[in-house]
Amino acid sequence: MNNNGHLISMKNVTKVYKTGKIHVDALRGVDLDIGRGEFVAIIGPSGSGKSTLMNIMGCLDMPTTGEYHLDGRPVANMGIHQLSSIRNKKIGFIFQNFNLLAYATTFENVELPLIFAGKPGAYRKQRVMECLENVGLANWAEHKPTELSGGQMQRAAVARALANEPDIILADEPTGNLDSKSGGEIIDLFEQLNELGRSVVTITHDMNIAHRCHRIIRIMDGLIESEKHNGNGRDKNLTQD
Amino acid sequence: MLLAYKISLFLKLMVREFRAQKLRMALTVLAITWGTISITLLMAFSVGIERQMHKASSGMGQGIIVLWAGQTTMPFQGLPQGRRIMFRPEDQDLIKARVAGVDKISGEYMRWGVTIEYGKKQVSKLVSGVYPDFGEMRSHYPQPGGRFIDQFDFDSKRRAIFLGWKVAEEIFGTVDPVGKMVMVNGIPFTVVGVMVKKMQDSSYHGPDEDYGVIPASTFVGIFGDPYFDNFIYSVKPGVNTKTVEQDLFRVFGSKYRFDPKDTHALWFWDTVEQAEVTRKVFLGIKIFMWFIGGMTLVIAGVGVANIMYVAIRERTREIGTKMALGARKGHIILQFMTEAMFIALFGGFLGILFSLAITRAFWLIPMEGAMEFLGRPLVNWPVAIITVITLSTIGFLSGFFPARKAASINPVEALRYE
Ligand SMILES: Nc1ncnc2c1ncn2[C@@H]1O[C@H](COP(=O)(O)OP(=O)(O)OP(=O)(O)O)[C@@H](O)[C@H]1O
Ligand SMILES: [Mg+2]
Numbered sequence: 001m002n003n004n005g006h007l008i009s010m011k012n013v014t015k016v017y018k019t020g021k022i023h024v025d026a027l028r029g030v031d032l033d034i035g036r037g038e039f040v041a042i043i044g045p046s047g048s049g050k051s052t053l054m055n056i057m058g059c060l061d062m063p064t065t066g067e068y069h070l071d072g073r074p075v076a077n078m079g080i081h082q083l084s085s086i087r088n089k090k091i092g093f094i095f096q097n098f099n100l101l102a103y104a105t106t107f108e109n110v111e112l113p114l115i116f117a118g119k120p121g122a123y124r125k126q127r128v129m130e131c132l133e134n135v136g137l138a139n140w141a142e143h144k145p146t147e148l149s150g151g152q153m154q155r156a157a158v159a160r161a162l163a164n165e166p167d168i169i170l171a172d173e174p175t176g177n178l179d180s181k182s183g184g185e186i187i188d189l190f191e192q193l194n195e196l197g198r199s200v201v202t203i204t205h206d207m208n209i210a211h212r213c214h215r216i217i218r219i220m221d222g223l224i225e226s227e228k229h230n231g232n233g234r235d236k237n238l239t240q241d
Numbered sequence: 242m243l244l245a246y247k248i249s250l251f252l253k254l255m256v257r258e259f260r261a262q263k264l265r266m267a268l269t270v271l272a273i274t275w276g277t278i279s280i281t282l283l284m285a286f287s288v289g290i291e292r293q294m295h296k297a298s299s300g301m302g303q304g305i306i307v308l309w310a311g312q313t314t315m316p317f318q319g320l321p322q323g324r325r326i327m328f329r330p331e332d333q334d335l336i337k338a339r340v341a342g343v344d345k346i347s348g349e350y351m352r353w354g355v356t357i358e359y360g361k362k363q364v365s366k367l368v369s370g371v372y373p374d375f376g377e378m379r380s381h382y383p384q385p386g387g388r389f390i391d392q393f394d395f396d397s398k399r400r401a402i403f404l405g406w407k408v409a410e411e412i413f414g415t416v417d418p419v420g421k422m423v424m425v426n427g428i429p430f431t432v433v434g435v436m437v438k439k440m441q442d443s444s445y446h447g448p449d450e451d452y453g454v455i456p457a458s459t460f461v462g463i464f465g466d467p468y469f470d471n472f473i474y475s476v477k478p479g480v481n482t483k484t485v486e487q488d489l490f491r492v493f494g495s496k497y498r499f500d501p502k503d504t505h506a507l508w509f510w511d512t513v514e515q516a517e518v519t520r521k522v523f524l525g526i527k528i529f530m531w532f533i534g535g536m537t538l539v540i541a542g543v544g545v546a547n548i549m550y551v552a553i554r555e556r557t558r559e560i561g562t563k564m565a566l567g568a569r570k571g572h573i574i575l576q577f578m579t580e581a582m583f584i585a586l587f588g589g590f591l592g593i594l595f596s597l598a599i600t601r602a603f604w605l606i607p608m609e610g611a612m613e614f615l616g617r618p619l620v621n622w623p624v625a626i627i628t629v630i631t632l633s634t635i636g637f638l639s640g641f642f643p644a645r646k647a648a649s650i651n652p653v654e655a656l657r658y659e
Contacts, residue, residue: 087567095565116572164567
């Protein structure tokens with residue numbers, strides 16, 4: 001009923017930002033379902049509400065009204081510990097500006113979600129190295145983020161997002177700070193992850209990147225303006241609202 | 242098991258944070274260390290100085306009054322003004338009989354430039370002739386092995402002399418003077434005792450370390466002085482020294498026939514009154530020191546709070562990132578708390594350690610001149626501990642509230658924080 005097996009299911013989601021007397025309607029009633037294994041691009045002009053939508057998806061923020069079910073469970077009813085746990089285990093978030101801890105090594109950055117999950121040391125060590133190998137940074141484990149290139153930093157962030165084997169990767173303009181070659185490498189990674197069955201949602205301004213995804217959602221003034229399927233995707237659970 | 246495991250995880254995180262925040266941590270530790278040292282030392286020296294002042298002011302004697310005879314300034318019963326009053330030896334018994342408030346009393350004869358010799362050493366010093374009660378009143382405590390002039394010396398007019406420690410050192414050097422014979426103006430005297438070293442911040446005839454004392458009876462026998470130079474007396478407990486002064490004016494006024502209101506006929510040096518003034522002055526100084534201590538504590542506290550606060554502001558984005566990665570509120574708060582506690586306790590520990598070291602170092606410095614008045618600073622433990630607890634609490638609270646706030650907002654807001 002609510003999710004139809006969808007990982008992400010939103011109904012009439014709105015978001016109003018109140019700062020003093022100013023109210024910003026960032027989302028004005030979004031209906032959206034994303035299934036397991038989908039590879040989705042969210043596009044739209046600046047200020048249209050893309051980040052707002054993704055933050056709500058990632059449980060970093062709450063909708064003002066509307067329903068959001070994550071893996072069949074209503075997010076509105078969750079307590080803060082449950083939300084922490086979901087962010088920790090179900091979701092891998094990737095930021096435009098990486099948000100790596102500058103003082104920690106690459107290894108330690110990737111280890112962080114595993115520590116929050118309370119995983120034992122031996123497992124953490126093995127898992128961190130696995131993730132770093134996946135993104136091609138095994139040799140950079142002991143380096144600080146400042147010693148890495150932008151592309152390497154974002155790959156470290158991808159490794160960190162993968163640490164707890166989340167159901168879905170959410171990336172907010174992951175290539176925004178990268179040159180096109182490094183950006184391409186990140187999208188290559190996303191493709192690989194998606195081929196292994198993981199859902200990936202990425203915001204982008206780059207149509208080349210958008211076209212590599214299987215489904216493109218265009219946001220305009222806080223509403224989904226249009227959707228397009230690239231046809232070559234694995235996504236079978238198309239939205240039919 | 243699980244708890245121990247959680248603690249180890251937590252420690253791992255903390256060590257990592259510490260590494261990142263070296264400078265800030267060092268500054269906070271410094272602020273707390275500094276605050277603790279300042280306050281603890283301030284109080285330590287306050288205690289040391291107070292004790293020394295007390296010792297020094299009681300060096301001449303505790304609760305004694307010096308009485309001199311003066312000159313009349315008013316005509317009285319047909320007698321002209323300007324007459325000199327002189328105390329006679331029998332006045333001592335008169336006072337004992339007529340002034341009930343007086344406890345102990347000793348007339349004192351003085352003679353300057355008396356030669357005291359031992360072997361080839363010869364010095365010229367003041368010598369006083371006194372009664373046995375003088376010793377205790379004037380804090381003339383003997384060094385071990387010796388004693389002060391006693392009643393037997395007095396009654397038998399023995400040629401016994403009690404020496405100030407400096408005189409004894411000058412003529413005897415390292416030889417033990419007690420029992421030795423010295424020549425006083427060419428007359429043999431036995432040294433019965435040497436005064437212990439003491440601090441003395443006031444005197445009416447030069448420091449006690451630098452003179453000799455013999456029985457008044459012997460003094461009169463040798464020098465033949467008919468008049469006392471002064472009296473030293475103490476009053477009975479609870480008796481007002483001013484009442485005793487009035488009684489003395491009355492008794493001496495009727496004996497020597499001067500107006501009891503003629504304030505120049507008798508002169509008093511009331512150390513009891515003076516001690517009271519000193520006590521009040523020092524109380525004032527102490528209140529001032531506590532005030533300064535309090536201010537220092539506030540400044541240190543503001544410093545600690547500021548550093549903690551800035552730290553959390555700076556790290557709000559980091560908190561946002563961690564929350565996005567699934568950190569719980571508890572993770573975040575606990576981290577800042579432990580950090581604040583660690584900093585505070587470490588800073589307090591260092592502060593107390595340094596304070597102890599500095600005060601002890603002071604004990605090693607030879608105390609002479611003005612340094613003598615610093616005395617032996619003593620760390621006041623309640624003050625030190627209260628300081629550390631206060632600063633820790635401030636550090637704790639100024640870490641706790643912003644951390645809790647940062648961990649309570651949406652991760653998005655924390656991430657957007659600039
Ligand atoms: N915390 C906030 N407080 C107030 N207004 C906000 C806040 N976050 C976003 N907005 C507003 O909501 C609207 C949507 O913002 P959002 O960040 O979702 O846009 P976006 O599509 O991600 O834009 P961009 O492509 O520039 O990243 C904008 O008008 C923005 O100014
Ligand atoms: Mg955005």
